[in-house]
Every structure is written in C-alpha cells, then in structure tokens.
Amino acid sequence: MSDPAWWRGAVIYQIYPRSFLDTDGNGVGDLPGIIEKLDYVASLGVDAIWISPFFLSPMADFGYDIADYREVDPLFGTMADFDRLLAKAHALGLKVMIDQVLSHTSNAHAWFRESREDRSNAKADWYVWADARDDGTPPNNWMSLFGGVAWRWEPRRGQYYLHNFLAAQPDLNFHNPEVRKATLDNLRFWLDKGVDAFRLDAINFCFHDAQLRDNPAKPAEKRVGRGFSPDNPYAFQYHYYNNTRPENLGFMEDLRRLTDEYPGTATLGEISSEDSLATTAEYTRAGRLHMGYSFELLVEDFSAGYIRRTVETLEAKVDEGWPCWAVSNHDVVRATSRWGGATPSSDFVKLLVALVASLRGSVCVYQGEELGLPEADVPFEALQDPYGIAFWPNFKGRDGCRTPMPWRDNGNGAGFTSADKSWLPIPAAHRALAVTRQEADAASPLNAFRQFLRWRKVHAALVLGDIRFLDADEPVLMFTRTHAKETLLVALNLGAIEVAAPAPRGLRLEQIACPGPSNGRIEAAHLVLPAHAVVYARVSTL
Structure with missing residues (x-):
C-alpha cells in the first residue's frame, strides 16, 4: 500500500x-x-x-x-x-x-448565515440566489431530489435560493x-x-x-x-x-x-x-x-x-x-x-x-x-x-x-x-x-x-487486469481478466439452480480453487456451476 x-x-x-x-x-x-x-x-x-x-x-x-x-x-x-x-x-x-x-x-453554515442577510454583504454571491418571477413563483422549474421545488424563499433578501437536496442544504455558487x-x-x-x-x-x-x-x-x-x-x-x-x-x-x-x-x-x-x-x-x-x-x-x-x-x-x-x-x-x-x-x-x-x-x-x-x-x-x-x-x-x-x-x-x-x-x-x-x-x-x-x-490480492489480474466479456446464456456472467502474462477466466452463476455453461472455445482452462464462494467445476467442455457458484481458471490458448 x-x-x-x-x-x-x-x-x-x-x-x-x-x-x-x-x-x-x-x-x-x-x-x-x-x-x-x-x-x-x-x-x-x-x-x-x-x-x-x-x-x-x-x-x-x-x-x-x-x-x-x-x-x-x-x-x-x-x-x-x-x-x-x-x-x-x-x-x-x-x-x-x-x-x-x-x-x-448546511443553512447553519456561517457562509450562508451571512449570505442570506442582504444582497450586498461579502458572501452575497456565495450561494445561488435568484429573483422571483413576476407572479412570485420560483425562477424556474428545477426540482429537488428529495421532493418538491428546488427553491426556498428567503425574506431577508427577498429572493429564492437553490437547494438540489433538502431546503436545509443551500447550493453554493461555484461560478x-x-x-x-x-x-x-x-x-x-x-x-x-x-x-x-x-x-x-x-x-x-x-x-x-x-x-x-x-x-x-x-x-x-x-x-x-x-x-x-x-x-x-x-x-x-x-x-x-x-x-x-x-x-x-x-x-x-x-x-x-x-x-x-x-x-x-x-x-x-x-x-x-x-x-x-x-x-x-x-x-x-x-x-x-x-x-x-x-x-x-x-x-x-x-x-x-x-x-x-x-x-x-x-x-x-x-x-x-x-x-x-x-x-x-x-x-x-x-x-x-x-x-x-x-x-x-x-x-x-x-x-x-x-x-x-x-x-x-x-x-x-x-x-x-x-x-x-x-x-x-x-x-x-x-x-x-x-x-x-x-x-x-x-x-x-x-x-x-x-x-x-x-x-x-x-x-x-x-x-x-x-x-x-x-x-x-x-x-x-x-x-x-x-x-x-x-x-x-x-x-x-x-x-x-x-x-x-x-486470495484476490495474490492475483494481479483480478486487481489490475483488463476485462473482456465472453458470451454465455443467462444467468451466467463470464469474462476474462488479463494483466501482464496472467489471464484468468471468471464465471459466475447468478441464478438459484445449477447450470452447465459451454467452456469458451480455443482456450485451455486450468481451474483454480477459490476460497470463499461456492466453487463450480470444469467437466470436459463445460463449466458446471451449482446455484450461486463461481469458477476461476488460468487461461492459455490451445
């Protein structure tokens, strides 16, 4: 590290x-x-x-x-x-x-407490302030992620301030x-x-x-x-x-x-x-x-x-x-x-x-x-x-x-x-x-x-390697990770029943026992994966 x-x-x-x-x-x-x-x-x-x-x-x-x-x-x-x-x-x-x-x-931050007082203080432009439209409604249609309009009226300034989240979380003016x-x-x-x-x-x-x-x-x-x-x-x-x-x-x-x-x-x-x-x-x-x-x-x-x-x-x-x-x-x-x-x-x-x-x-x-x-x-x-x-x-x-x-x-x-x-x-x-x-x-x-x-720490391919996905039917997710001269195949059964997935053609697979998750197995030309099992294998070309 x-x-x-x-x-x-x-x-x-x-x-x-x-x-x-x-x-x-x-x-x-x-x-x-x-x-x-x-x-x-x-x-x-x-x-x-x-x-x-x-x-x-x-x-x-x-x-x-x-x-x-x-x-x-x-x-x-x-x-x-x-x-x-x-x-x-x-x-x-x-x-x-x-x-x-x-x-x-927070609206309790000293910056905001100063900014909201009037339109001429030293922090007046530190938050996103805007005038109301002619009918008193907010300046635009922006909405808060936490529900409702993203503008709150501040009577001290006679303006709205922007809050993309809670009204207690006024947005800073990064301009x-x-x-x-x-x-x-x-x-x-x-x-x-x-x-x-x-x-x-x-x-x-x-x-x-x-x-x-x-x-x-x-x-x-x-x-x-x-x-x-x-x-x-x-x-x-x-x-x-x-x-x-x-x-x-x-x-x-x-x-x-x-x-x-x-x-x-x-x-x-x-x-x-x-x-x-x-x-x-x-x-x-x-x-x-x-x-x-x-x-x-x-x-x-x-x-x-x-x-x-x-x-x-x-x-x-x-x-x-x-x-x-x-x-x-x-x-x-x-x-x-x-x-x-x-x-x-x-x-x-x-x-x-x-x-x-x-x-x-x-x-x-x-x-x-x-x-x-x-x-x-x-x-x-x-x-x-x-x-x-x-x-x-x-x-x-x-x-x-x-x-x-x-x-x-x-x-x-x-x-x-x-x-x-x-x-x-x-x-x-x-x-x-x-x-x-x-x-x-x-x-x-x-x-x-x-x-x-x-176990993952000793396999540089899993930590740093490139990734390439291989075709497999649901619910199997299959890909390779490659770093330097090491290539590992990873196959995971995301489903709750055993499946047998065809092994990728043109590759020689040497299974590696993986501690932790349930391990599947390689049988002939198939990867046999019980429910929620994995297969890790070293890969070389035939």
Missing part, C-alpha cells in the same frame, strides 16, 4: 459513523468506536476505509449538511479522536478516505471564484492532516446553469433514475441545467492539481446524471478525478446481461479512467435483499463479493455487507430519514440500510451500544448474523469474505 497508485483495484470499506459503534452510550456511533474496531476492519483484507461525514452539522441529512468543514461534530467526538483514528489506520496499513460534500452546505478557492482550502486542511483520499459526494452538482434555464420534461416511460423512485417529481425532468454543467470539468482539474501536490492521494467522485456512465468517463479523464462511481449496480436488475452491458458501456467510454464499483451503500436497499429476495442463501451472499471484486476497477464495500445483512424493515414511527418520511409509504427512505452494526447476538444493543435504545432499531434478523456468531463459524459469509479478499 506504499504504491502511489494504491487506489487502483483497492477494496474500500465504507463506514457510516452513526451506525458503526457507540462508545459513549448515547445510541449513536462515534469516532472512538471506529478506532476500537479498526483491527476488525483490517482483518477483512480491505485496503482503505471511507468514513461518511463526521463534521459539524445540524444533522438534517445526517452529516451531509455541513456547518463547518474543519470541525468534528461533538456527536462523533473531537479532532483529537480523528487524529488518533488516522494514526491507527495508517499503522494497520489502511488508507483513509473521508467524505467531502462540496456542492452545498464565484472565491467559493472555489474556499472549497479547495477546506480540502487542503484535511490533506495537510494526512488523509489519503476524498469521496466527493454528488460532485457533478457543483455548477448550475448561469442562465437558470428550465429543465425539459421527461416522458413518463423514461422516468427511471438512479437513487430515486419514479413517483418522485424529480424524475419528471431531464436534469440538463441544475447539474453536470460543462464548467464543472475545470473545477475537477483544479481538484486534481491540488491532490497532485500530495503524492499518493486520490479522489473518488459520486456521479448521478442523465448518462452517469458517460459522465464518469468524462470526469475520470487525465488530469481530473482518479476514480468515479455511479448508481448503475445499485439498482434492481441482477441479470448477467445487465451487468455485462453496464460494464462494457463504461469500458467503451473510458480511456485512462478508472471505475469503482459498489453494490450497496448508505443510500440504497442492501444488495442481499435487493437482489437475493427475502431469504437469500449463504452462497448468494458469498457470491456478491466475488462478483463485485472480480470486475475491473476498485471496490466500495458497505459496512455489514461482509455479514450479508439484509435490508431492515424500519416502522414509520422509528424512521429518521426525511426522504423516507416525505415519500412514505411508496418509498421508505434510506434508514433500512443504515441500522447499527450487530457486533454481538445478545444484549439490547447487540454490541453496538450500551444505551437502552439506538438511533435506529436493530432487527432480530441482524442479531442472528452478528460478528461474534459468524467469527465462530468457519463457513460463515464473514469468514468467506476474508478468505476471498486475501
């Missing part, structure tokens, strides 16, 4: 601080809790951690509404705690990536060079502390159309998106003008110049646009972001054909760009439930890590994914997510994937907290999958996860 390009092929473990480990008994996870469990994280065989926001915040969006980019929120601890976390992670060989939310701040400079200065603060990477939240939302042109309507049959439901009015538009503006590319280059001053650091952009794969390719070209990821594998479709089309589409668009893949995170239904149904098998859970970690690119793994946690069913009265509360019952929000980690299967807090009540409930199904229980079971998903990641 001393390689300056450590991020290529890295497995990055996402930690959602509120739900990782509570050490002070208030029912909410904290930085000391992360420190306490870093040995566990290192034991998984991952290369880095990504820590979701822990900065000063009113928590309207649970930390993605930042009131001070350079302060740790007391809910999570102190700056000294973060310094200890950084030092321990590095001592364990783990790189540290932190979230940065650049496109907007203002002072805003761009202040944003980069905040990033430099954390680089000087020694962080290794930034995960850049909603990075394509920084710039807006300066002319404030209306977004065009989207036909009903095309109202499908990444990360929002089709009954959300946000899906009724093509979002050509409120995000993904061409001016943002110059800012990506400014970001890259900054990180290049700190050798070995990296940037990972979260990208959700009308064509997220094309935007990812554009944002990861030379001199821009190191990596990009989108919501393409965070959807309902779990077919081999969809996964192949998605990866091949990105591969065709990128040149030197580097993808990062994820099948779960803090914003979507957990993959075991989304793709595996109500009662996913242990073999299915083990297959998921083999799938995502065998594709070309880096990997983001969400806490609890190694345990195979299913989506939690959080009742309405326990919901915390404003997005879910607004769209209940059609969409239950993001709380179901954010419930606390079950460290033990006993006690009220399941080893997460000593409090009588955690900030979100811990379901009984999660207790049955607790870390202590799985560590005692050699065949558990947790131990399979560890075994597979250790």
Whole structure:
C-alpha cells in the first residue's frame, strides 16, 4: 500500500459513523468506536476505509449538511479522536478516505448565515440566489431530489435560493471564484492532516446553469433514475441545467492539481446524471478525478446481461479512467435483499463479493455487507430519514440500510451500544448474523469474505487486469481478466439452480480453487456451476 497508485483495484470499506459503534452510550456511533474496531476492519483484507461525514452539522441529512468543514461534530467526538483514528489506520496499513460534500452546505453554515442577510454583504454571491418571477413563483422549474421545488424563499433578501437536496442544504455558487478557492482550502486542511483520499459526494452538482434555464420534461416511460423512485417529481425532468454543467470539468482539474501536490492521494467522485456512465468517463479523464462511481449496480436488475452491458458501456467510454464499483451503500436497499429476495442463501451472499471484486476497477464495500445483512424493515414511527418520511409509504427512505452494526447476538444493543435504545432499531434478523456468531463459524459469509479478499490480492489480474466479456446464456456472467502474462477466466452463476455453461472455445482452462464462494467445476467442455457458484481458471490458448 506504499504504491502511489494504491487506489487502483483497492477494496474500500465504507463506514457510516452513526451506525458503526457507540462508545459513549448515547445510541449513536462515534469516532472512538471506529478506532476500537479498526483491527476488525483490517482483518477483512480491505485496503482503505471511507468514513461518511463526521463534521459539524445540524444533522438534517445526517452529516451531509455541513456547518463547518474543519470541525468534528461533538456527536462523533473531537479532532483529537480523528487524529488518533488516522494514526491507527495508517499503522494497520489502511488508507483513509473521508467524505467531502462540496456542492452545498448546511443553512447553519456561517457562509450562508451571512449570505442570506442582504444582497450586498461579502458572501452575497456565495450561494445561488435568484429573483422571483413576476407572479412570485420560483425562477424556474428545477426540482429537488428529495421532493418538491428546488427553491426556498428567503425574506431577508427577498429572493429564492437553490437547494438540489433538502431546503436545509443551500447550493453554493461555484461560478464565484472565491467559493472555489474556499472549497479547495477546506480540502487542503484535511490533506495537510494526512488523509489519503476524498469521496466527493454528488460532485457533478457543483455548477448550475448561469442562465437558470428550465429543465425539459421527461416522458413518463423514461422516468427511471438512479437513487430515486419514479413517483418522485424529480424524475419528471431531464436534469440538463441544475447539474453536470460543462464548467464543472475545470473545477475537477483544479481538484486534481491540488491532490497532485500530495503524492499518493486520490479522489473518488459520486456521479448521478442523465448518462452517469458517460459522465464518469468524462470526469475520470487525465488530469481530473482518479476514480468515479455511479448508481448503475445499485439498482434492481441482477441479470448477467445487465451487468455485462453496464460494464462494457463504461469500458467503451473510458480511456485512462478508472471505475469503482459498489453494490450497496448508505443510500440504497442492501444488495442481499435487493437482489437475493427475502431469504437469500449463504452462497448468494458469498457470491456478491466475488462478483463485485472480480470486475475491473476498485471496490466500495458497505459496512455489514461482509455479514450479508439484509435490508431492515424500519416502522414509520422509528424512521429518521426525511426522504423516507416525505415519500412514505411508496418509498421508505434510506434508514433500512443504515441500522447499527450487530457486533454481538445478545444484549439490547447487540454490541453496538450500551444505551437502552439506538438511533435506529436493530432487527432480530441482524442479531442472528452478528460478528461474534459468524467469527465462530468457519463457513460463515464473514469468514468467506476474508478468505476471498486475501486470495484476490495474490492475483494481479483480478486487481489490475483488463476485462473482456465472453458470451454465455443467462444467468451466467463470464469474462476474462488479463494483466501482464496472467489471464484468468471468471464465471459466475447468478441464478438459484445449477447450470452447465459451454467452456469458451480455443482456450485451455486450468481451474483454480477459490476460497470463499461456492466453487463450480470444469467437466470436459463445460463449466458446471451449482446455484450461486463461481469458477476461476488460468487461461492459455490451445
């Protein structure tokens, strides 16, 4: 991990601080809790951690509404705690990536409190302000991703301000060079502390159309998106003008110049646009972001054909760009439930890590994914997510994937907290999958996860190799990974019944036993794959 390009092929473990480990008994996870469990994280065989926001915040969006980019929120601890976390992670060989939310701040941020006072103060142009139309309505038709109009009236200025997310998250005006400079200065603060990477939240939302042109309507049959439901009015538009503006590319280059001053650091952009794969390719070209990821594998479709089309589409668009893949995170239904149904098998859970970690690119793994946690069913009265509360019952929000980690299967807090009540409930199904229980079971998903990641590290083709898909009938996904003189064939059965897939013609296959997932076998001219099984084989030509 001393390689300056450590991020290529890295497995990055996402930690959602509120739900990782509570050490002070208030029912909410904290930085000391992360420190306490870093040995566990290192034991998984991952290369880095990504820590979701822990900065000063009113928590309207649970930390993605930042009131001070350079302060740790007391809910999570102190700056000294973060310094200890950084030092321990590095001592364990783990790189540290932190979230940065650049496109907007909290409405409690000092910049916004000054900006909203009048139209002539020093920060007057730091946010996106606009006059009402003649009839008093907002300046255009832009919608918020969290539902409703993306403009909020501010009586002190007699103007509307833009919020692409919650009204408590006003958008910064990146057309203002002072805003761009202040944003980069905040990033430099954390680089000087020694962080290794930034995960850049909603990075394509920084710039807006300066002319404030209306977004065009989207036909009903095309109202499908990444990360929002089709009954959300946000899906009724093509979002050509409120995000993904061409001016943002110059800012990506400014970001890259900054990180290049700190050798070995990296940037990972979260990208959700009308064509997220094309935007990812554009944002990861030379001199821009190191990596990009989108919501393409965070959807309902779990077919081999969809996964192949998605990866091949990105591969065709990128040149030197580097993808990062994820099948779960803090914003979507957990993959075991989304793709595996109500009662996913242990073999299915083990297959998921083999799938995502065998594709070309880096990997983001969400806490609890190694345990195979299913989506939690959080009742309405326990919901915390404003997005879910607004769209209940059609969409239950993001709380179901954010419930606390079950460290033990006993006690009220399941080893997460000593409090009588955690900030979100811990379901009984999660207790049955607790870390202590799985560590005692050699065949558990947790131990399979560890075994597979250790095995992956010794195969450069899986970490760094090129990818080429091979034809196979559903539900088999088949491809090769090639690096230097090593070529590996990867075949995965995404289905729940055994299949026999014809082996690729013209290739000699030498099967490699893979620890972790269920292994299929090579018989004559076929790959025999039981339900949710894999085959890895060295490839040479006949």
